Amino acid sequence: MSIAAVKPDQGTRVLSYAGALLETMDAALADHANTFIMGQGVDDFKGIFGSTTGLAEKYGAARVFDVPLMEEGMTGVAIGASLVGDYPITTHIRADFSFLAMNQIINLAAKYRYMFGGLMRCPMLIRIVVGRSWGQGAQHSQSPQSTFAHYPGLTVVMPSSSQAILDMYPAIINRHPGPVISIEHRLLYNLDFTVSPSEHRVPLTSYVARKGSDVTVVATSVMVLEALRAAQYVEDKAGISAEIIDLNSISHPDWDLVAASVRKTGRLVVADTSWLEYGVAAEVCRQLVMRDPGLLRQPPTMLGMAPAPCPTAKSLEDIYYPSQHETVDAILVQVRGDNHGIALPVERSMTEGYKRFRGPF
Amino acid sequence: MKDEAIYRRLFRTALLIRLVEERIIELYPSDKIQSPVHLSIGQEAVAVGVCDGLKPDDLVFATYRSHGFYIAKGGSLDAMFAELYGRKGGVSGGKAGSMHLAAPEVGLMGSSAVVASTIPHAVGAALSFKRRGLSQIAVAVFGDGATEEGVYHESLNFAALMKVPVLFLCEDNGLAVHSHRPVRQSYRLAEHAASFGIASRRLEEGWDMLAIRQATLEAAAKVRAGEPFVLEIVTSRYKEHVGVGEDFHFNYRTSDGVDAWKRRDPLIVDQKLVATLRPDIEREIEAAVAFAEASPAPGRDELLADVI
Numbered sequence: 001m002s003i004a005a006v007k008p009d010q011g012t013r014v015l016s017y018a019g020a021l022l023e024t025m026d027a028a029l030a031d032h033a034n035t036f037i038m039g040q041g042v043d044d045f046k047g048i049f050g051s052t053t054g055l056a057e058k059y060g061a062a063r064v065f066d067v068p069l070m071e072e073g074m075t076g077v078a079i080g081a082s083l084v085g086d087y088p089i090t091t092h093i094r095a096d097f098s099f100l101a102m103n104q105i106i107n108l109a110a111k112y113r114y115m116f117g118g119l120m121r122c123p124m125l126i127r128i129v130v131g132r133s134w135g136q137g138a139q140h141s142q143s144p145q146s147t148f149a150h151y152p153g154l155t156v157v158m159p160s161s162s163q164a165i166l167d168m169y170p171a172i173i174n175r176h177p178g179p180v181i182s183i184e185h186r187l188l189y190n191l192d193f194t195v196s197p198s199e200h201r202v203p204l205t206s207y208v209a210r211k212g213s214d215v216t217v218v219a220t221s222v223m224v225l226e227a228l229r230a231a232q233y234v235e236d237k238a239g240i241s242a243e244i245i246d247l248n249s250i251s252h253p254d255w256d257l258v259a260a261s262v263r264k265t266g267r268l269v270v271a272d273t274s275w276l277e278y279g280v281a282a283e284v285c286r287q288l289v290m291r292d293p294g295l296l297r298q299p300p301t302m303l304g305m306a307p308a309p310c311p312t313a314k315s316l317e318d319i320y321y322p323s324q325h326e327t328v329d330a331i332l333v334q335v336r337g338d339n340h341g342i343a344l345p346v347e348r349s350m351t352e353g354y355k356r357f358r359g360p361f
Numbered sequence: 362m363k364d365e366a367i368y369r370r371l372f373r374t375a376l377l378i379r380l381v382e383e384r385i386i387e388l389y390p391s392d393k394i395q396s397p398v399h400l401s402i403g404q405e406a407v408a409v410g411v412c413d414g415l416k417p418d419d420l421v422f423a424t425y426r427s428h429g430f431y432i433a434k435g436g437s438l439d440a441m442f443a444e445l446y447g448r449k450g451g452v453s454g455g456k457a458g459s460m461h462l463a464a465p466e467v468g469l470m471g472s473s474a475v476v477a478s479t480i481p482h483a484v485g486a487a488l489s490f491k492r493r494g495l496s497q498i499a500v501a502v503f504g505d506g507a508t509e510e511g512v513y514h515e516s517l518n519f520a521a522l523m524k525v526p527v528l529f530l531c532e533d534n535g536l537a538v539h540s541h542r543p544v545r546q547s548y549r550l551a552e553h554a555a556s557f558g559i560a561s562r563r564l565e566e567g568w569d570m571l572a573i574r575q576a577t578l579e580a581a582a583k584v585r586a587g588e589p590f591v592l593e594i595v596t597s598r599y600k601e602h603v604g605v606g607e608d609f610h611f612n613y614r615t616s617d618g619v620d621a622w623k624r625r626d627p628l629i630v631d632q633k634l635v636a637t638l639r640p641d642i643e644r645e646i647e648a649a650v651a652f653a654e655a656s657p658a659p660g661r662d663e664l665l666a667d668v669i
């Protein structure tokens with residue numbers, strides 16, 4: 001599957017998400033002598049699903065190195081190095097493991113600039129990967145964007161395409177003044193995208209991934225792809241024009257952009273990779289209601305994980321996450337009402353579309 | 362320099378720390394300092410001896426109990442009092458208070474109120490020094506209680522693996538809040554460190570500034586050569602854990618240990634030197650208090666500054 005995040009034009013090429021990560025990691029090490037990458041397995045043959053492969057050989061063990069199982073300690077080490085001028089990049093192959101680093105991320109990194117009145121800064125990039133499908137289960141599947149975005153001092157992004165990585169990472173690494181958490185999605189790693197030479201098309205905030213006029217879909221991460229596929233389907237089958245906004249930055253979205261779109265369409269679907277409760281979906285509604293309680297013509301539709309820990313059985317996992325079927329239905333219901341009468345795609349399991357991810361991890 | 366001159370220099374800094382904290386005790390009932398204070402009275406010799414044994418560009422990563430390290434590293438007294446007062450002229454514009462003193466210009470790289478949380482920062486700074494081929498060392502300052510936290514273990518392991526120039530400095534006052542060390546620890550710090558291949562030393566004479574300075578010089582030399590080191594210094598916290606009072610009447614400890622310590626405390630024993638140095642130091646402190654009093658309070662303009 002190849003999905004264009006941008007309109008193909010001069011100089012486009014096809015690049016996988018993992019390939020985009022590898023290119024940006026490589027460029028960061030080449031361009032900035034103060035940058036180093038550490039994490040469990042960054043220098044092994046799997047190289048964080050191909051995103052760091054070969055870099056230890058190229059830049060040496062002082063700049064790309066494995067660490068013991070010490071999520072909190074590693075993050076503290078990164079803060080210390082950052083405080084003296086380094087730019088550390090750390091990795092967690094599952095977001096769930098970054099919870100062991102919560103103390104350093106939330107109590108220290110997020111606070112250091114403010115708590116010391118601007119005396120200290122600890123810019124760094126924390127890359128964490130959300131797992132999904134192939135039985136990831138309760139502890140390999142969590143998507144903590146709203147958790148992290150809740151804390152002032154953290155910048156949280158969720159790149160949904162190779163283009164987003166090519167555009168954002170160079171703007172973050174060694175440039176952004178504070179700690180940034182990038183929540184990458186495992187399902188995206190092996191997908192190919194059409195990319196253009198980086199002209200910062202994807203900003204460090206929200207952007208319109210597809211223009212439309214009938215309904216606004218605010219989506220995050222892999223759900224942006226799902227929304228794009230659904231938008232194509234409803235256009236083909238029903239001539240519905242869905243506008244897709246990739247929220248992209250969870251901590252610093254462009255709420256004016258979202259509000260302007262909803263003002264135009266009056267209809268809203270939010271498609272997030274996590275739970276709805278106290279999450280992105282809730283924040284989207286807060287932002288809209290605070291601007292103008294009359295923006296929506298009808299109650300919005302919310303797509304996210306079912307309010308339970310993630311089950312392992314495929315039959316349960318398939319109904320735990322929103323399917324392509326449900327994403328399409330959400331858009332149709334918004335525009336045509338409950339009895340829209342339009343046939344839904346046959347695909348019930350969203351991960352059918354990501355066949356290349358065959359596990360195990 | 363002769364020991365006598367060094368002693369006098371150390372003594373003056375230690376006395377400055379003590380008189381600053383005694384001034385804080387006097388001011389506290391006025392509510393001008395609205396910040397939890399963890400006094401280091403009784404422990405000054407550690408900060409003074411250690412910082413004097415370091416080079417000026419060696420970095421210290423500290424804790425909420427860091428008035429002593431801030432002053433011993435050379436932080437501005439005016440900015441410290443203004444910080445305690447929550448004023449704009451404070452070292453961090455009033456956003457830090459007593460528990461988060463920092464003075465990066467003299468190598469105090471922040472202090473945290475989450476126990477043990479700055480220990481890995483020292484390791485990270487040391488890692489950077491090593492990669493860049495610098496001769497600086499980083500010092501993690503922490504209490505005996507902090508060694509119970511997992512991140513202490515993680516930090517020692519990583520420092521030993523990477524052979525980074527970090528000095529782990531444990532201020533052993535035998536207490537974590539009101540809890541005594543034997544009920545908290547099933548290990549011995551030296552043996553624990555040795556299991557990582559990290560050399561250590563325990564100095565019982567934590568009132569002796571010259572001995573602490575000497576121990577630091579020796580430890581720092583090893584660290585600078587590329588080996589992490591654990592230096593444990595026994596000390597005594599005279600005051601309550603947090604706040605400006607005493608706490609013997611709560612009966613979780615007797616005053617015996619503190620009394621014995623006071624009989625050896627140079628700032629108590631050497632009254633002649635105290636009398637000589639005191640007037641000058643008091644003028645310095647009064648000027649800092651006056652600076653704080655005159656400094657404006659931060660407001661709306663500062664509330665949302667420096668968040669990201």
Ligand SMILES: Cc1ncc(C[n+]2csc(CCOP(=O)(O)OP(=O)(O)O)c2C)c(N)n1
Nearest residue numbers: 426474475476504505506507534536537538
């Ligand atoms: C992670 C964490 N747990 C608990 C506390 C509450 N607390 C504050 S100081 C302290 C005792 C720490 O003892 P020690 O490390 O020996 O330092 P000391 O106060 O004796 O200087 C505790 C438990 C805290 N601040 N942080």
Ligand SMILES: [Mg+2]
Nearest residue numbers: 504505536537
């Ligand atoms: Mg203690």
